[in-house]
Amino acid sequence: MLKTFAVIGDPIDHSLSPTIHNAAYRELEMECTYIAYRVAQGELATGIESLKKINIAGFNVTIPHKIEMMRYLDNLDDNCKKIGAVNTVLNDDGILRGFNTDMDGFLEPIKRKEIEMKNSRILILGAGGAARAIIAGFQKENAKEITIVNRTKSKGDELSEFSNRMGLSSVSSSIKDMEDFDSQFDMIVNASSLGLKGEKNIIPSRLFDEQTTVYDIVYKPIKTDLINTAKERKSRIIFGYEMLLGQAIRSFEIWLDRQAPYDAMKRAILGGF
Numbered sequence: 140m141l142k143t144f145a146v147i148g149d150p151i152d153h154s155l156s157p158t159i160h161n162a163a164y165r166e167l168e169m170e171c172t173y174i175a176y177r178v179a180q181g182e183l184a185t186g187i188e189s190l191k192k193i194n195i196a197g198f199n200v201t202i203p204h205k206i207e208m209m210r211y212l213d214n215l216d217d218n219c220k221k222i223g224a225v226n227t228v229l230n231d232d233g234i235l236r237g238f239n240t241d242m243d244g245f246l247e248p249i250k251r252k253e254i255e256m257k258n259s260r261i262l263i264l265g266a267g268g269a270a271r272a273i274i275a276g277f278q279k280e281n282a283k284e285i286t287i288v289n290r291t292k293s294k295g296d297e298l299s300e301f302s303n304r305m306g307l308s309s310v311s312s313s314i315k316d317m318e319d320f321d322s323q324f325d326m327i328v329n330a331s332s333l334g335l336k337g338e339k340n341i342i343p344s345r346l347f348d349e350q351t352t353v354y355d356i357v358y359k360p361i362k363t364d365l366i367n368t369a370k371e372r373k374s375r376i377i378f379g380y381e382m383l384l385g386q387a388i389r390s391f392e393i394w395l396d397r398q399a400p401y402d403a404m405k406r407a408i409l410g411g412f
Contacts, residue, residue, distance in 0.1 A: 143193060144173045144394060147186055148201035151177045153359075155411045156199055159387045162407030166400040171196075178204065187211050187235075197229045197394040205268060212237040221305075222272045227390045240389035241272030245356070246280065247385025248377050254326075254352055256280035262324045263287050264342060265331030266294040269356060271301060273330050278307040285309040286324070288317060289331075314341060322346050327369075329355040334363030347372035358383050361412055380408050 146156040152175065160173035178186035180203050190198060200208045205224040209215065212225065218239040219225045225237040249256065259282045263270055266289035274285060285302050287309060289295035295311035302309035312320075322345055333341065334357045342365065347353060353369035358379030369376050384405055391399040 140170065142169075142171045142196040144171065144197050144199075145176045145190065145195060146173075146199040146201060147176050147178045147190070148204060149177050149179045151175045151201070154201070155358075155383065155408060156387065158411045159384070159404050159407045160391065163387075163391055163400050163404050166403035167397075169395070171395075180204075183207055184211065191230070191233075195230055197227070197390070199390055200226050200228060209237060211235065218242050218272075218275070221275050222268075224268050224271070226386070227393055229393055238389075238393055239272065240386045240393070241269060242276040242279070243389045244382050244384075244386030245269075245273050246276045247388065248381035249280075249352075249354075252375075252377070254375070256282050256326075258283045259325035260323060261285045262320070262327045262342070262346065264327075264329045264333065265289060266291070266298040267330070270298055270330040273328060273356075274298065274302045274307065274309070275305065278302070278305045282307060286320070287311045288314055290314060317341075317343055317346070320346060322348065324351060326352045326354060327374075329357060329363075329365050332357065334365055335359070338364070340365040340368045342368075344368050344372060347374045349373045349375075351375070352377065354382075355379050356382050359412065380412075384408055 146154050154175050157173045157175050164171040183204050205226055208225045213234045215237045219237050222239050225239055227238040227240050229236045261277055261282055266287060287295045287298050292313050299309040299311040347369055352375040354377040355363050355365050356379045357363050361378055366376060387404055388399040
């Protein structure tokens, strides 16, 4: 029997998720299909009812529904509760179970490359929902200290409080403060949308060296100005598509309870650009 999966959000036509998941189903010769389904803000309840009518097996949730979706779920995993958002739903015989794969998706390439996070010092640019999941990941991996830089200082302060409540030491700084930072960060993460529209990197290049890992969660374009700067400084690089791939792998395994075909899904992502 054909199983149908989806991604819901608005806008949705740019999503690479159908390309990635359908490639996985083809690789494993599974009777599954994955569609993009536009659900506008304010129409989430109606959208969920429509998905139930077609007996959707599971779906991903993206902007703007990741927080509101929590109201419509029968149960939530610990990551959802910790992060305060959901991005993956399993329809278990009419019971909607919520998961958040952002944290595991973020950590997947770090673990794959065997990068040690314990006692590390981190610089994070951005303070949105993705940054919350990333901080939860660093807390899980026993990082030492987080410095959060955000255009709106109050949002950075809120995220810093969230981090400190979890037991991960954190401070919030403004963008202009970066000029005074020392260069002792083990990892620099762009968790903002900077670079999505070709913007120039704003993190001082003296903060990068061969010992630094630079992780840009923007996946389109693949090579942002931050990534190019990191290459010039000979830093270790993690691309945004690697987090996207990590999230897709985790969703696949939640829904189908089997190992995802990593190579086939990676080829599909890189072919989708």
